[in-house]
Amino acid sequence: MSAPNSGYDVVVLGGGSGGYAAAFRATELGLSVALIEKDKVGGTCLHRGCIPTKALLHAGEVADATREGEQFGVQATFNGIDMKAVNAYKDGVVGRLYKGLQGLVKANKVTLVEGEGRLVGPTTVEVDGQRITGRNLILATGSYAKTLPGLSIDGERIITSEHALNLDHVPASAVVLGGGVIGCEFASAWKSFGVDVTIVEALPRLLPPEDEQSSKALERAFRKRGIAFKTGRPYEKVERTDAGIRLTIQGGETIEAELLLVAVGRGPTTADLGYEQQGVKMERGFVLTDDRLRTSVPNVYAVGDIVPGLQLAHRGFQQGIFVAEEIAGKNPAVIDEDGIPRITYTSPEVASVGLTEAKAKERYGERVRTLTYDLTGNGRSQILKTAGFVKLVSLTDGPVLGVHIVGDRVGELIAEAQLIYNWEAYPADVAQLIHPHPTHGIGHHASAGRERHRGYRHALAQARG
Numbered sequence: 400m401s402a403p404n405s406g407y408d409v410v411v412l413g414g415g416s417g418g419y420a421a422a423f424r425a426t427e428l429g430l431s432v433a434l435i436e437k438d439k440v441g442g443t444c445l446h447r448g449c450i451p452t453k454a455l456l457h458a459g460e461v462a463d464a465t466r467e468g469e470q471f472g473v474q475a476t477f478n479g480i481d482m483k484a485v486n487a488y489k490d491g492v493v494g495r496l497y498k499g500l501q502g503l504v505k506a507n508k509v510t511l512v513e514g515e516g517r518l519v520g521p522t523t524v525e526v527d528g529q530r531i532t533g534r535n536l537i538l539a540t541g542s543y544a545k546t547l548p549g550l551s552i553d554g555e556r557i558i559t560s561e562h563a564l565n566l567d568h569v570p571a572s573a574v575v576l577g578g579g580v581i582g583c584e585f586a587s588a589w590k591s592f593g594v595d596v597t598i599v600e601a602l603p604r605l606l607p608p609e610d611e612q613s614s615k616a617l618e619r620a621f622r623k624r625g626i627a628f629k630t631g632r633p634y635e636k637v638e639r640t641d642a643g644i645r646l647t648i649q650g651g652e653t654i655e656a657e658l659l660l661v662a663v664g665r666g667p668t669t670a671d672l673g674y675e676q677q678g679v680k681m682e683r684g685f686v687l688t689d690d691r692l693r694t695s696v697p698n699v700y701a702v703g704d705i706v707p708g709l710q711l712a713h714r715g716f717q718q719g720i721f722v723a724e725e726i727a728g729k730n731p732a733v734i735d736e737d738g739i740p741r742i743t744y745t746s747p748e749v750a751s752v753g754l755t756e757a758k759a760k761e762r763y764g765e766r767v768r769t770l771t772y773d774l775t776g777n778g779r780s781q782i783l784k785t786a787g788f789v790k791l792v793s794l795t796d797g798p799v800l801g802v803h804i805v806g807d808r809v810g811e812l813i814a815e816a817q818l819i820y821n822w823e824a825y826p827a828d829v830a831q832l833i834h835p836h837p838t839h840g841i842g843h844h845a846s847a848g849r850e851r852h853r854g855y856r857h858a859l860a861q862a863r864g
């Protein structure tokens with residue numbers, strides 16, 4: 400750790416995706432930066448979130464491919480999951496990325512201050528008795544796994560995603576409380592590992608914020624994979640049993656399992672950090688900002704999961720970069736929350752950007768039209784033996800308002816969809832662009848002597864009318 404001192408251009412509290420992105424962009428723009436982190440730079444995403452969960456999901460994909468090898472003429476025998484080895488693979492990925500990030504902190508000449516910080520002045524943070532002051536302060540303290548009243552996390556039978564990432568064995572059965580992104584991803588990975596999984600979701604469908612058609616497709620796929628789920632049924636109570644837990648849901652039905660994963664959302668890490676005392680306006684623990692990420696206190700900004708909205712790493716990165724550029728006087732363009740792409744890395748994947756059909760209709764009424772293309776006829780989908788669709792939501796004679804895709808490996812396609820959405824492209828602007836074949840972006844197959852185009856480009860061509 401370099402020696403901290405006062406008079407930085409920027410002090411960043413919290414070294415997760417939002418905080419370190421802000422720090423790196425600020426030094427790149429010639430500003431001096433102190434980055435305060437109480438644990439490990441990289442935060443939730445690198446150590447307890449995006450990266451380790453995606454490693455688990457990939458291990459699950461390999462397990463499924465091994466089981467299903469015969470369908471592809473590959474002789475393989477699935478002998479089980481060695482959780483210690485899975486964890487070694489996952490931790491190896493995290494470890495290498497962490498090392499790279501630590502190198503970037505040094506290379507970017509960011510002063511890393513290790514310790515827990517607390518605001519003691521509008522732009523002054525105290526860390527272990529030492530005061531660090533900046534011309535500007537960026538709050539980036541992230542989030543923690545929430546629980547519900549009556550549900551005490553013990554880390555063994557009743558666990559959060561953090562414990563779930565460090566299990567040293569494959570449980571025989573599990574209940575996942577919460578059918579959002581995190582709950583569905585763990586259910587998907589665990590099923591691939593051979594766990595008997597049931598998801599309990601209070602709202603009427605899995606992945607409630609996604610387009611209803613995407614939720615339904617995921618539910619169909621989960622049913623086929625043997626992942627049980629109870630939707631529209633809030634949990635009532637949980638009891639510990641000799642073998643694990645017994646969960647009672649509304650209506651009296653009970654489910655027993657070895658463990659309960661509580662995945663009911665993430666709360667902002669803002670309590671007792673001096674934010675309110677310094678006049679930072681808050682609501683339900685979240686820091687309120689304007690669209691330029693300014694808090695109610697001059698020269699104090701907030702980024703990432705503590706700011707109400709999508710709790711995603713790439714949103715935090717972008718907000719961090721935005722604030723650094725704002726401080727450097729670069730007047731960056733305001734971030735459109737709807738233009739932030741979302742991926743749920745389940746099998747199959749669910750990806751989206753822009754508005755759902757329901758939201759688009761709320762905003763634009765009858766002017767909204769949708770087109771859905773089943774990927775069944777797509778060559779790449781046939782090869783991978785996956786099913787799904789591409790759904791476009793657009794304005795009649797207007798731009799694409801939303802894109803929703805379901806299927807194995809479709810997450811990568813959302814990068815193109817987000818360009819289309821964020822550039823406010825009309826279907827006609829992009830329908831003629833050439834996509835590589837065979838991909839989910841386009842598939843050709845001969846039918847009655849004429850070639851038909853299916854997939855992404857086909858949907859765009861049809862939307863063009």
Ligand SMILES: Cc1cc2nc3c(=O)[nH]c(=O)nc-3n(C[C@H](O)[C@H](O)[C@H](O)COP(=O)(O)OP(=O)(O)OC[C@H]3O[C@@H](n4cnc5c(N)ncnc54)[C@H](O)[C@@H]3O)c2cc1C
Pocket residue numbers: 412413414415416417418435436437438439440441442443444445447448449450452453514515516517539540541542560581668672702703704705710711712713714715
């Ligand atoms: C299981 C799981 C899977 C996820 N998967 C994805 C995914 O696939 N894709 C995606 O985009 N997002 C995913 N996320 C969400 C993503 O991790 C978060 O949106 C992102 O990490 C938020 O970044 P942040 O900088 O706001 O906060 P964090 O990453 O939480 O970082 C905050 C940092 O601040 C530090 N800190 C807190 N208080 C103090 C203090 N007082 N003093 C000093 N330091 C402090 C913490 O130690 C932490 O390092 C996932 C999250 C979870 C839990």
